[in-house]
Amino acid sequence: MKKNTLYVAFASLLSLSCVLHQNSNAAETEADRWNLQDLYATSADWDNDAATLKKQLDYLATCNNQLGSSARRFKSCMDMFSDVLKRYARLSSYASQLHDQDTGATAGLDLSQRADVLGNKFESATSFLRPEVLKIGAAKINTFFKQEPGLAIYRHPLDDILRSGKHTLDKKGEDLIATFGMATNTASAMYSTLSQSDMPWPKIKLSDGKEVVIDQAAYTKYRSAYNRQDRKLVFDSFWGKWKEFERSYGVAFYEQLKRDAVYAKVRNYPDSITQALDGNAVPVAVYDTLIAQTQANLPTLHRYFKLRAKLLGVSDMGYQDIYPPLVTSSRPFPINEGVQLMLASVKPLGEDYVQAMTKATTQRWMDVYPRPKKRSGAYMNGAAYDVHPYLLLNHNDDYESVSTLAHEWGHAMHSYLANKHQPFITADYPIFTAEIASTTNEVFLLDHMLKIAKTDDERLLYLGSALENLRGTFFRQAMFADFERTVHAKVDAGESLTGEAITKIYGDILKRYHGDKEGVVKIDDLYAIEWAYIPHFYNRFYVFQYATSIAAGSLFAEEILKGTAGARDKYLNILKSGGSVYPYELVKGAGVDLASAAPYQAVFARMNKIMDQIEAIHAKGKPFVK
Secondary structure, three states: OOOOOOOOOOOOOOOOOOOOOOOOOOOOOHHHOOOHHHOOOOHHHHHHHHHHHHHHHHHHHOOOOOOOOOHHHHHHHHHHHHHHHHHHHHHHHHHHHHHHHOOOOHHHHHHHHHHHHHHHHHHHHOOOHHHHHHHHOHHHHHHHHHHOHHHHHHHHHHHHHHHOHHHOOOHHHHHHHHHHOOOOOHHHHHHHHHHHHHOOOOEEEOOOOOEEEOOHHHHHHHOOOOOHHHHHHHHHHHHHHHHHOHHHHHHHHHHHHHHHHHHHHHOOOOOHHHHHHHOOOOOHHHHHHHHHHHHHOHHHHHHHHHHHHHHHOOOOOEHHHOOOOOOOOOOOOOHHHHHHHHHHHOHHHOHHHHHHHHHHOOOOOEEOOOOOOOOOOOEEEOOOOOOOOEEEOOOOOOHHHHHHHHHHHHHHHHHHHHHHHOOHHHHOOOHHHHHHHHHHHHHHHHHHHHHHOOOHHHHHHHHHHHHHHHHHHHHHHHHHHHHHHHHHHHHHOOOOOOHHHHHHHHHHHHHHHOOOOOOOOEOOHHHHHHHHHOHHHHOOOOOHHHHHHHHHHHHHHHHHHHOOOOHHHHHHHHHHHOOOOOHHHHHHHOOOOOOOOHHHHHHHHHHHHHHHHHHHHHHOOOOOOO
16 A cells, blocks of 8 residues: 555555465574564663654644745754654554564554554644645745755655645645544445454365365465365355355445545545546556456466366366466475575676675564464565565465565565665655566566476476466456456446445456356356455555556566666666656656556566466476376
8 A cells, every 4th residue: 555655644564465374383583583673672662752753743733834934944844744754654663563473462452553543643733734735836835945955855745745736625624534534444444344353254074074164364275275176165165155245245345435436526536546546646547558458368368277277187167276276396495595596586686686685684674484373474564764674474485485585575675775765755655666576576586496497397386386476466456456447437426336236247357357258267156256355445446556567577577687778777766766756657767658558468478478388398298287
């Protein structure tokens, strides 16, 4: 989620990976845990910094109606705003990560809740800023820039406010919106409570006699079971339970859609999608081109499903067959080896990049292994500007864990370079560019692994992993984006939507993308309730950026690996620029226009090339796995 550095407080941490099964690791050492003392040595230090923030908020209150009094006063208030936001980002990072390393500990939960309260106070205390900047106007602010050269670092954020003038209310209106911020997350809260705490999950008996409660974590694990009947049982039981709550989830999601439509109208936007994308000045044409290109190239996705059917040895591919790994391997990838493979893979980015990453991997930035009550999945948090990025992993010593490692370190190096080259106020970057850094590193990893692979079995493992990543990160996210655009447009137009109606819309899109009509993948109507399971839909028009990023990343990596003159420097400039330039223009300036077909065609070409390689291996006589 994006943090607009001059309006919204530090956003929630990114969760970029699917839920992983939690196991404790007996070999875990202190070196495998992140060092939160780099943020605060003790909880008392956190308390003291929180007290400082509250005092700073009192000072910020004196800036209300005073921003335009002089250039010096304006700079003083902007500097205080920046420092408060930086301090809050550090406080929130510590609180969130303390909670994430042990979600069962009261101390972490309490601190996380206190950080949320501080965030709400910050938003309320700074709600005057945008209206007042607009009231001052561009002409006077430009005069301030001439009088106070130190204001230069605020040029882009202030220009961002000024361009949004017609969408910003007066102080009273902004205060009202900030106040309602405490009461407009009901839909998301209902989804979270119902899906994570209150759902009566079904119990099933697998073919080996094992009884399993199919909650979300178990679904993620057992949907890839080797036994096909087990997979079908897992799908039918899991989605059957969601179907029972279709009406409730429908009410929650419809309320979310209405909220988004109302905010778009209040801020004078024609529709929800325009407002959502305008926050980063991303043209709607990017979104439309992504979906148009994806729909036109569904035959590539269908080719993948047909290849998957061959690999699995099934003639009637079903939706329950999309998760088992294409190739399995018992070869372990311990964290130390994973780090070395990653470091070797990023050599195309130059010696400075490799040296910085090498040193960083020894500084306890990571929390590596799964533990009971540790947050699942993986993320990178680079918000602590004066400290360093932090990475949460759940490393399982398999190749997927190495791929996740490369992904998250792509994010970490992005934050490291942005923080190094930008002042705090423009260091933060939106998701639109964030995922480019991570997916580019994944391409480098695959290229390196294929170069060092000694057997066809190894090559199949790496190719299969990359292929599934493209399916899940590009096509699946584009499908979600297609669905989001459809339902938001209906509610923007004043239509009502029930849970049943939403299921019908999602089911039609799901079947089209998976070739149900063509006999590629059979989609049972029951599985169309899947929309209710996706938490990202409660953060409007968010997921499309995974697809655009992997498209841009594929193109950047291709040019760098080919040795195209200037390609590496253009790419690294994106990382170093942080949020100092609008992301669409930043990427376009580096040679990739995401409102054109070229980057998406690069994804389809890459996916087809991988499938060509897999089929070539099997053409040598190696039978498909059954």
